[in-house]
Amino acid sequence: MSNYRITGNTGEWEIVVGMEVHAQVVSQSKLFSGASASYGGEPNSHVSLVDAGFPGMLPVLNEECVAQAVRTGLGLRAKINKFSRFDRKNYFYADLPTGYQISQFEHPIIGEGKVEIELPDGEVRVIGVTRLHLEQDAGKSIHDQDPTRSFIDLNRAGVALMEIVSEPDIRSPEEAGAYLRKLRQILRYLGTCDGNMEEGSMRADVNVSVRRPGEEGYRTRCEIKNLNSVRYVMQAIEIEAERQIDIWEEGGTIDQETRLFDHVKGETRSLRTKEDAHDYRYFPDPDLLPLELEQSWIDELKAHLPELPEDKRARLEKEYGVSRYESAVLTAEQSVADFYEEVAKGQDARLATNWILGDFFAALNRTGRSIENSPVSAQGLRELLGLISDSTINGKIAKEVLEDMVETGESAQAIVDRKGLKQVTDTGAIEKSIQEILDANADKVAEYKSGKEKLFGFFVGQTMKAMKGKANPALVNELLKKMLSA
């Protein structure tokens, strides 16, 4: 159980949060029409007469959107409903040409599932998923182009969305953030939603209420709509909970309502909708037959499901000996995990892990690149680590080579050859260099011999410096010890 509490004037409060996440389905065409579902495009160009609500147009369901919903259900370890149905949700808005949204109300395609979240302290919590259903997105209204008119672009109208509804199991802003991140990760692994929150591919509505710790049941909740980042979700929950606590503590009551989060002012505001605005008068869409799924088809989708984040994490820990923390970082994005495996497979895995999490990530950060357009390929990094493993270069020189690779795009071997960085393993040459250092620092040698042993590091440093960093560190250590005790 979460210990998150908000302290009011009259004592402590606990928060109760459930989330509805709208995730845009990855598909070529729309849920019920053959118009393109891709983002952008000339206004009103990705629109068919079905999407524009022309009379007599009939919706035909997109098979891939159904498959994507089933894959998501399987990834959430949820119940797949072999019978589901589409309903009309009726409301008027300028960017909804038909006057209704086709959704699934009574019989959603996916039933109960769960999402495991891990909190920063390592605690694992399970957040229940109530359901997932398929529905259409609406168009876009643009209000800032004209003083008296709104402009309508229907490119989004009819694009398939999955609405994923959680149980009110979330107990802190951190859990809400972790839930959204985890959901996003699972969807991205499955390839069912690109998770791009800036483009609106994922948006969340959060239901927030508060109660005293230990109190049974739930108090009245408010819904905060259309949050498009993890940070806003966390902020909105905290701000809304504090607002409700103030009202309860002053002896007031909460009205169940829809609110908007204003991140500039740091407040939630009531959406003053008419009292009957939420009478959606759902009824089965007479243009669409019920959706019935064959078990064999579900099995086939299941057989081709990609490895999920949790499974990949466990496997990386087992196969490459990475820690629990390291596996979380490496599997946060599938592309990172793929990159890691390409570098680490059949190599010194520890070396690969340290290099990827250390210098390689640092190089990505420095250049502002992502793993997808990394300045160094997995093959390239693999070659570099190979040069360390076979003692061609030492670790320190390798850092320099990596920087050069990032800058020039040349291969590690080419850089080592060009700069003459090959490690010196010739004991004669190293001994010669050490002797010069010892001769030049006779006073320090004497100090060392009289017990000031930490000077050893000084001699190592001087030798490496004299050899331009190219000496094999193990050999330097070994020979220095021998020569100092001679």
Place this chain on the structure above:
Amino acid sequence: MSLDAKKVARIARLARIGLSDAEVETYRREMDGIIGWVDQLNEVDVTDVPPMIGSELASARLRKDEVTDGNRQEAVLSNAPEREGPFYTVPKVVE
């Protein structure tokens, strides 16, 4: 089931249709008649009969995920009462 004037006014509002009091009364009578007629169905005993949505013999037909439509801006905008470049326009709606 019978309709009162309040319910008729509400249905009209949800449909964004403005009705005068006299019209409300007209529609109340007409709709009441329709409901009364459909109400005859309640005489049939449907205990243990599952609701039928469409034909029981068929389930949804699915289409392949291919882009086969779109790029028909002019046709899409042809019925718009008002437009501005590639957009429909409507009286400003801001919540």
